Amino acid sequence: MLNIVLFGPPGAGKGTQSENLINKYNLTHISTGDLFRKHLKEGSDLGKLAQKYMDDGFLVPDEVVIGMVDDKIKNTPDVNGFIFDGFPRTVAQAKALDELMSNKGTPISGMIALEVPFEELKTRLLERGKVSGRVDDQNEEKIDNRIKVYLDETLPVSEYYKEQDKFSAIDGVGSIDGIFEKICEVVDSLSVEK
Numbered sequence: 504m505l506n507i508v509l510f511g512p513p514g515a516g517k518g519t520q521s522e523n524l525i526n527k528y529n530l531t532h533i534s535t536g537d538l539f540r541k542h543l544k545e546g547s548d549l550g551k552l553a554q555k556y557m558d559d560g561f562l563v564p565d566e567v568v569i570g571m572v573d574d575k576i577k578n579t580p581d582v583n584g585f586i587f588d589g590f591p592r593t594v595a596q597a598k599a600l601d602e603l604m605s606n607k608g609t610p611i612s613g614m615i616a617l618e619v620p621f622e623e624l625k626t627r628l629l630e631r632g633k634v635s636g637r638v639d640d641q642n643e644e645k646i647d648n649r650i651k652v653y654l655d656e657t658l659p660v661s662e663y664y665k666e667q668d669k670f671s672a673i674d675g676v677g678s679i680d681g682i683f684e685k686i687c688e689v690v691d692s693l694s695v696e697k
């Protein structure tokens with residue numbers, strides 16, 4: 504199976520490139536942000552709990568996120584592989600993901616990090632906020648907070664994958680197709696354990 508962690512700060516293009524990867528490699532998309540937004544829309548208890556963190560750009564507690572991903576993996580058998588988008592966002596989540604995947608007998612193949620300068624991220628997120636309706640995309644203070652949370656809590660996750668020799672970085676500025684081509688070069692070079 505091919506199991507990819509697509510990594511990067513908010514606004515790096517993870518959602519867009521995940522769509523491309525799903526289509527090309529027939530993978531199952533697990534975006535924790537999308538899953539939380541679905542719960543929010545449905546008005547579930549999980550959605551209500553997550554909302555107070557999401558609205559201000561803070562991370563939802565690890566045990567809540569990990570439980571949700573565990574459920575999603577268990578409820579999605581017979582797949583070619585997974586693409587994790589927006590998860591793991593803390594080292595504790597990365598460790599938990601390794602355990603979930605090892606229980607499934609299929610490890611993470613690699614992490615691909617999209618690198619984009621912070622000023623560009625802010626511009627992209629404010630633009631997205633005009634159409635996405637996402638509260639967390641519409642306010643500069645909230646965006647700054649999400650970037651701070653990324654630097655403090657999420658960036659160390661890349662070290663975790665570097666230590667396992669599973670880390671690749673890609674310049675996330677340029678055309679969507681050009682960036683996708685570079686991502687595919689990395690994906691095609693990953694050793695995939697069946």
Ligand code: AMP
Pocket residue numbers: 513535536537539556557558560561562563564568588589590591592593596639649
């Ligand atoms: P995203 O769509 O990935 O930008 O996620 C939107 C929001 O959902 C984040 O700002 C967090 O509040 C929450 N969230 C999504 N994924 C995670 C995660 N892996 N860990 C903690 N919180 C998350």
